[in-house]
Amino acid sequence: MTIDPKSYAGYLQLETLLASQKPVSAAVGRPAHDEHLFIIVHQVYELWFKQVLYELDRVEAIFAGPWVEDRDVAAAAAGLARVVEILKLGVRQIDLLETMTPLDFLDFRDLLFTGSGFQSLQFREIEVRLGLKRENRLRFDDQPFEHRLIEPEQTRIRDVEARPSLFDMVEAWLGRVPFLETAGWQFQEAYRSAVTAGVREEIARISDNPTLGDRQREGQVAALEEELGRFEALFSSSPKDRATPAPGWRMARGAVLAALFINLYRDEPALQVPFRFLSHIMDIDETLTTWRFRHAQMVERMIGRKVGTGGSSGHSYLNRTVEQHRIFSDLFALATFLMPRAARPDLPEALRRRMALAYAPVNGQDGAPDARSA
Numbered sequence: 001m002t003i004d005p006k007s008y009a010g011y012l013q014l015e016t017l018l019a020s021q022k023p024v025s026a027a028v029g030r031p032a033h034d035e036h037l038f039i040i041v042h043q044v045y046e047l048w049f050k051q052v053l054y055e056l057d058r059v060e061a062i063f064a065g066p067w068v069e070d071r072d073v074a075a076a077a078a079g080l081a082r083v084v085e086i087l088k089l090g091v092r093q094i095d096l097l098e099t100m101t102p103l104d105f106l107d108f109r110d111l112l113f114t115g116s117g118f119q120s121l122q123f124r125e126i127e128v129r130l131g132l133k134r135e136n137r138l139r140f141d142d143q144p145f146e147h148r149l150i151e152p153e154q155t156r157i158r159d160v161e162a163r164p165s166l167f168d169m170v171e172a173w174l175g176r177v178p179f180l181e182t183a184g185w186q187f188q189e190a191y192r193s194a195v196t197a198g199v200r201e202e203i204a205r206i207s208d209n210p211t212l213g214d215r216q217r218e219g220q221v222a223a224l225e226e227e228l229g230r231f232e233a234l235f236s237s238s239p240k241d242r243a244t245p246a247p248g249w250r251m252a253r254g255a256v257l258a259a260l261f262i263n264l265y266r267d268e269p270a271l272q273v274p275f276r277f278l279s280h281i282m283d284i285d286e287t288l289t290t291w292r293f294r295h296a297q298m299v300e301r302m303i304g305r306k307v308g309t310g311g312s313s314g315h316s317y318l319n320r321t322v323e324q325h326r327i328f329s330d331l332f333a334l335a336t337f338l339m340p341r342a343a344r345p346d347l348p349e350a351l352r353r354r355m356a357l358a359y360a361p362v363n364g365q366d367g368a369p370d371a372r373s374a
């Protein structure tokens with residue numbers, strides 16, 4: 001049968017798509033009803049993974065150059081917002097797969113042999129392109145993680161690893177944010193003293209709190225001192241240090257401070273889009289983490305404590321990836337060092353003007369009532 005390429009079926013290549021579900025259980029003469037759902041769910045994931053990678057192509061193209069056009073950051077943020085919605089759908093799909101019971105799964109699980117989501121090249125590519133580094137991955141045997149993929153895929157994943165990830169590009173972009181200092185004012189100094197004073201006040205409050213026992217008091221003070229130490233480690237006057245991470249952080253000091261600055265002063269017009277962009281990155285990290293957690297729970301429900309078909313310890317391995325495989329946790333840690341708007345150090349007026357919207361006069365007339373010069 002020839003299909004008209006201009007028809008619905010032709011345009012969508014439905015002949016190929018809908019002929020691509022081939023339950024093995026039926027082929028070996030012991031049809032298991034739920035294998036059809038199992039195949040479709042996995043295929044739909046792979047299609048969405050393809051779209052995620054496609055969106056990442058555009059975001060990477062925007063961030064790959066030596067500078068990033070402001071107007072392009074909004075396009076990148078829109079791409080990431082779409083990725084977030086796809087990942088949320090991925091989390092929801094687990095509910096659908098769970099309409100298959102463990103007993104239904106057992107009807108065909110033995111036919112999967114060593115096949116496992118572990119071998120999803122596109123999933124691995126998403127992880128790597130977002131910025132999951134080899135050295136931060138959980139090890140469960142002596143083999144490199146890509147060993148589970150077939151040969152051409154191993155090469156592909158190593159090639160992708162050799163390129164800068166979204167994490168690397170965002171770190172470099174944050175490192176170039178221009179507003180962190182202006183004549184006679186440096187964000188790092190103004191904010192450092194404000195946070196230090198705030199934490200010292202909190203320590204004093206805890207020390208004077210009569211409702212706390214000695215051990216509780218000491219514990220809370222020690223935790224705050226530790227956080228303060230982590231914060232202090234971000235500061236260094238040497239430009240070389242600013243390009244490297246402080247102990248306990250993954251992102252370079254300068255990039256972390258810029259992200260903090262964007263979070264604190266996000267109401268300024270020039271920072272609104274960068275703030276949205278960073279928020280979507282956090283949404284991606286959080287939704288991927290939620291997926292890992294839901295997938296691990298689903299796996300426990302389906303196979304209990306059995307080892308996986310891919311050879312890992314199964315649920316226990318997956319559970320540990322939930323925290324360990326987070327990529328942008330530095331951005332989440334920043335909330336520890338935020339302070340109420342009223343307590344923020346004021347920005348110098350000249351800097352606020354630089355970050356304001358500026359309207360050019362039209363036909364020699366100043367058309368905007370609140371026009372400012374940048």
Ligand code: HEM
Pocket residue numbers: 041042045046097105115116117118119120123295298299302303307308309310311312313314315317318321
């Ligand atoms: C009955 C349903 C499922 C079961 C029992 C299951 C089981 C497992 C197990 C045990 C692992 C650990 C590796 C191994 O030893 O095999 C794993 C990994 C994985 N699975 Fe599933 N899975 C199921 C459905 C899915 C679905 C629908 C997807 C969607 C693509 C998926 C994607 C993955 C991925 C990407 C990994 C690698 C995770 C990582 O290494 O961080 N799985 N799965």
